[in-house]
Amino acid sequence: MVHDSRLGSCRFRICRVFHSVHEIDGEENMAYNFKDGRREKTDMLTLDLSHAFLKEDFHDYREEVAKLDEALRNKTCKGSDFTGWMTWANDYDKEEFARIKKAAEKIRNESDVLVVCGIGGSYLGARAAIEMINGLYPAKQIEVIYMGNTFSSTYIAQVMEYLKDREVSVNVISKSGTTTETALAFRILKQFMEDKYGDQAAGRIYATTDKARGALKPMADEEGYETFVIPDDIGGRFSVITPVGLLPIAAAGIDIDALMQGLHDGMGEYGDADLDKNPAYRYAVARRILQHQGYDVELFVNYEPQMAMVSEWWKQLFGESEGKDGLGILPDSVNYSTDLHSLGQFVQDGKKVLFETNLYVEQPMIDITFPGDDKNADKMNYLAGKSVDWANKMAAKGTLMAHEETGGVPNIIITMPSMTSYDFGNMCMFFFKAIAMTTLLNGSNPFNQPGVEVYKKNMFRLLGKE
Numbered sequence: 001m002v003h004d005s006r007l008g009s010c011r012f013r014i015c016r017v018f019h020s021v022h023e024i025d026g027e028e029n030m031a032y033n034f035k036d037g038r039r040e041k042t043d044m045l046t047l048d049l050s051h052a053f054l055k056e057d058f059h060d061y062r063e064e065v066a067k068l069d070e071a072l073r074n075k076t077c078k079g080s081d082f083t084g085w086m087t088w089a090n091d092y093d094k095e096e097f098a099r100i101k102k103a104a105e106k107i108r109n110e111s112d113v114l115v116v117c118g119i120g121g122s123y124l125g126a127r128a129a130i131e132m133i134n135g136l137y138p139a140k141q142i143e144v145i146y147m148g149n150t151f152s153s154t155y156i157a158q159v160m161e162y163l164k165d166r167e168v169s170v171n172v173i174s175k176s177g178t179t180t181e182t183a184l185a186f187r188i189l190k191q192f193m194e195d196k197y198g199d200q201a202a203g204r205i206y207a208t209t210d211k212a213r214g215a216l217k218p219m220a221d222e223e224g225y226e227t228f229v230i231p232d233d234i235g236g237r238f239s240v241i242t243p244v245g246l247l248p249i250a251a252a253g254i255d256i257d258a259l260m261q262g263l264h265d266g267m268g269e270y271g272d273a274d275l276d277k278n279p280a281y282r283y284a285v286a287r288r289i290l291q292h293q294g295y296d297v298e299l300f301v302n303y304e305p306q307m308a309m310v311s312e313w314w315k316q317l318f319g320e321s322e323g324k325d326g327l328g329i330l331p332d333s334v335n336y337s338t339d340l341h342s343l344g345q346f347v348q349d350g351k352k353v354l355f356e357t358n359l360y361v362e363q364p365m366i367d368i369t370f371p372g373d374d375k376n377a378d379k380m381n382y383l384a385g386k387s388v389d390w391a392n393k394m395a396a397k398g399t400l401m402a403h404e405e406t407g408g409v410p411n412i413i414i415t416m417p418s419m420t421s422y423d424f425g426n427m428c429m430f431f432f433k434a435i436a437m438t439t440l441l442n443g444s445n446p447f448n449q450p451g452v453e454v455y456k457k458n459m460f461r462l463l464g465k466e
């Protein structure tokens with residue numbers, strides 16, 4: 001981190017902390033405990049429940065958690081047909097993984113823009129990873145634009161206008177191959193690509209879908225699109241670790257080997273059946289205890305704008321998994337300190353319905369030094385020479401104290417070492433294990449989403465679908 005104490009004379013400075021696992025070497029490599037180019041296992045997510053005001057004894061849950069863990073592993077739990085994510089870091093198709101890298105390189109070589117066409121789990125994870133790892137304004141990266149996630153005619157029309165003068169590739173993603181928002185946008189995109197590139201269009205379109213079901217697979221085969229398979233035993237909201245996420249993530253220039261390594265290490269780090277040794281399960285149990293204490297809302301807090309889509313991804317993962325059988329905690333999110341100036345008042349003084357789960361990041365991607373100013377007209381020289389990330393962390397500390405001590409709001413703290421692809425993979429396993437356990441503790445099936453079908457039925461009737 002950069003600290004420059006010379007008041008008045010220091011100018012705005014950028015200190016690149018690090019970007020991806022591959023870019024770290026020398027001193028920083030040492031500082032982060034890297035071994036053979038990989039972060040050592042000690043650098044996992046950590047969990048702090050000392051601000052959570054838990055009123056039940058954790059150990060009361062030990063046996064139940066161990067039993068449910070066994071059921072998850074033996075595939076005897078509810079929804080066990082969809083537990084492929086648990087061992088995916090070992091089982092994934094290596095030949096397909098190599099194809100993903102090749103396709104990503106081709107996309108990067110021939111396009112300015114990649115359009116990712118998908119919704120829910122077929123969109124959120126890729127966007128979460130790309131924004132978290134690259135930041136929101138990455139230099140020299142392919143631009144990734146998202147379609148197929150809305151019926152908004154204005155949005156669709158403006159994106160199509162924007163694409164007109166750019167070189168474009170498209171990745172259409174749908175596990176079912178029948179999702180209406182995605183199918184509607186893809187028809188428009190397909191026609192655009194055919195008009196723009198003629199018989200070369202098919203070479204720029206990639207389809208990620210079920211190996212057999214739905215309309216997308218046969219269409220892709222007939223048109224000659226390269227296809228990637230979404231495994232049968234991994235549901236949409238767990239699918240960012242499959243070609244669903246991996247192709248767009250790789251096309252965005254991100255190291256997917258490191259992502260899979262992080263996922264793999266997470267299998268061990270969050271793999272213990274013993275509650276005392278598994279932070280993902282302790283988080284799961286803390287949520288259940290807080291639910292028993294009457295908290296119906298979990299506010300997922302980040303202090304990095306590039307993490308906002310991680311929150312959106314987390315909301316689907318937790319909401320679709322747990323919100324059933326009349327149970328569950330409503331997952332919501334805030335981006336602090338921005339939202340302290342809007343929702344902060346409610347969190348501090350409003351009805352006590354919520355607890356906060358903070359996802360802290362130890363190392364920012366980039367730090368900057370706050371500049372001094374001889375005139376000091378804005379009276380900001382007290383920060384001159386200080387790290388802006390340090391100021392962000394002081395804001396987090398002050399917020400925690402205010403919400404916890406004065407507001408009486410329970411706070412869970414999860415700390416991530418940094419925002420690399422390794423961290424993303426590792427974080428996936430943490431939240432996957434946590435939500436599977438927390439939902440099983442409610443007696444619900446973590447892996448289905450029957451409630452989502454109800455709006456679809458109504459919509460199809462209103463749209464006149466046969």
Ligand SMILES: O=P(O)(O)OC[C@H]1O[C@](O)(CO)[C@@H](O)[C@@H]1O
Pocket residue numbers: 119120121122173174175176177178179182236237320449452
């Ligand atoms: O990949 P698909 O089948 O298009 O589904 C997209 C999303 O829609 C849902 O099925 C809900 O409708 C999610 O579970 C899923 O992630």
